[in-house]
Each structure stands twice: as structure tokens, then as C-alpha cells.
Amino acid sequence: MKRQLAITTEPIDEAALLSKRRISDGMGAVLYFLGVVRGTEEQKPIGAIEYEAFHRMVEHQFNLLFDQMEKRWPVESVRLVHRVGVVQVNEPSLWVEVVAPHRGEAFAACQWIIDEMKRVVPIWKKPLA
Amino acid sequence: MDITVHFYSYFKDLTGCEQTSEAVLVGATIGDLLKQLIARFPKLGAMQNSTLIAVGVDYQGRNHVLKEGDEVSLFPPVQGG
Numbered sequence: 540m541k542r543q544l545a546i547t548t549e550p551i552d553e554a555a556l557l558s559k560r561r562i563s564d565g566m567g568a569v570l571y572f573l574g575v576v577r578g579t580e581e582q583k584p585i586g587a588i589e590y591e592a593f594h595r596m597v598e599h600q601f602n603l604l605f606d607q608m609e610k611r612w613p614v615e616s617v618r619l620v621h622r623v624g625v626v627q628v629n630e631p632s633l634w635v636e637v638v639a640p641h642r643g644e645a646f647a648a649c650q651w652i653i654d655e656m657k658r659v660v661p662i663w664k665k666p667l668a
Numbered sequence: 669m670d671i672t673v674h675f676y677s678y679f680k681d682l683t684g685c686e687q688t689s690e691a692v693l694v695g696a697t698i699g700d701l702l703k704q705l706i707a708r709f710p711k712l713g714a715m716q717n718s719t720l721i722a723v724g725v726d727y728q729g730r731n732h733v734l735k736e737g738d739e740v741s742l743f744p745p746v747q748g749g
Contacts, residue, residue, distance in 0.1 A: 662748035
């Protein structure tokens with residue numbers, strides 16, 4: 540399974556990511572998810588979220604998750620980008636793409652890695668006014 | 669033996685620092701270290717049940733035995749995405 544991870548302070552460039560997509564003939568499902576900063580946090584308006592990461596551990600934990608993903612589903616590739624630093628409301632903070640032979644596997648794997656990320660990957664957010 | 673401890677997220681506010689060093693007895697566990705840290709930084713006490721702890725880049729439980737030179741990180745539940 541091909542894997543690509545980026546933890547970046549730069550805005551997520553969807554067009555550049557899509558232009559670099561490579562899939563083989565056997566793949567029938569390409570799924571990508573964009574997580575966007577909402578304008579409220581605990582029902583209070585905010586202007587942005589500041590993301591903090593424990594970088595070395597983030598990379599290690601994502602790689603452990605990718606290992607598990609590879610064992611559970613026939614995923615050909617996963618690409619994941621997570622912003623750190625200040626991300627304004629309406630801007631994406633997370634981009635995940637999963638390529639698999641069928642949609643069921645792609646949906647399941649994508650949902651799973653986001654759920655697991657929120658459980659074990661050491662990234663925190665702080666709402667800003 | 670000396671253990672380097674890193675704090676992340678609002679644990680930095682609770683302790684007033686990003687990093688500290690704590691001397692523990694040989695054979696001490698993460699649970700022992702946590703008790704000492706709570707004595708030094710009482711505000712950590714209220715969070716102890718939800719505190720996540722890593723040695724290096726791997727999560728470890730309260731019974732994990734520490735060794736000289738370990739780098740331990742304490743932080744609240746993660747919130748990526």
C-alpha cells in the first residue's frame with residue numbers, strides 16, 4: 540500500500556493533490572474527505588483554530604494506523620494531509636484520500652482512519668476568537 | 669535516575685512549562701512518576717484519569733517501568749481533524 544503523510548503549516552492545496560493522483564487499473568473507488576474548521580466551538584463563535592502537534596509521535600502513530608489499514612482492507616494508496624498552526628474558519632484542516640478496488644472498502648477505511656486519528660494521533664486544537 | 673518530561677496542549681498551562689526533569693527511583697513506573705508530577709504540579713491532579721502518556725513515541729500504561737534517559741510526554745485527549 541502506498542502511503543503519503545504531510546503535517547504542514549501551509550494551506551491544503553486540493554488542486555495540487557488531485558493532480559498528483561495515481562491509480563492502477565484494478566481500482567474502482569477513489570474517496571477523499573476534507574475536514575473544514577467550523578465557525579463555532581461548543582456553541583460559541585470562533586475565528587480560527589490553532590492546531591498543535593507532537594510531530595515525531597504524530598508520524599509514528601499515523602504509520603501504525605497505515606499498517607493496520609493495510610492489513611484490514613485492500614487499499615492501494617492512502618494520502619493524508621493535516622494542517623498545524625492557525626487555520627481560519629472555512630479553511631480545510633484535514634485531507635484524506637483512500638484508493639481501493641471497491642467503494643465499501645474505501646468508505647470503511649477512510650472512516651476508520653479518521654476515527655482512529657481522533658483517538659491516538661497527538662494533535663490538539665485551541666479555538667481562537 | 670532522571671526522566672525528561674514534556675507537556676503538550678493545555679498541560680503546558682497547567683504546569684507553566686513545556687519540559688521538566690524529574691528524578692525517580694530505579695524501577696519506578698509511569699504511575700510513580702505521575703504521582704510525583706502531581707505533587708509538583710497539583711493542577712495535573714484533576715486530569716489524571718484522562719491523561720495520556722507516551723514514552724518516546726509510543727503510548728504506555730501506568731505500570732510501565734521507566735529507565736534512565738526515557739523521554740516521557742504527558743498530554744490531554746487528542747483532538748485532530
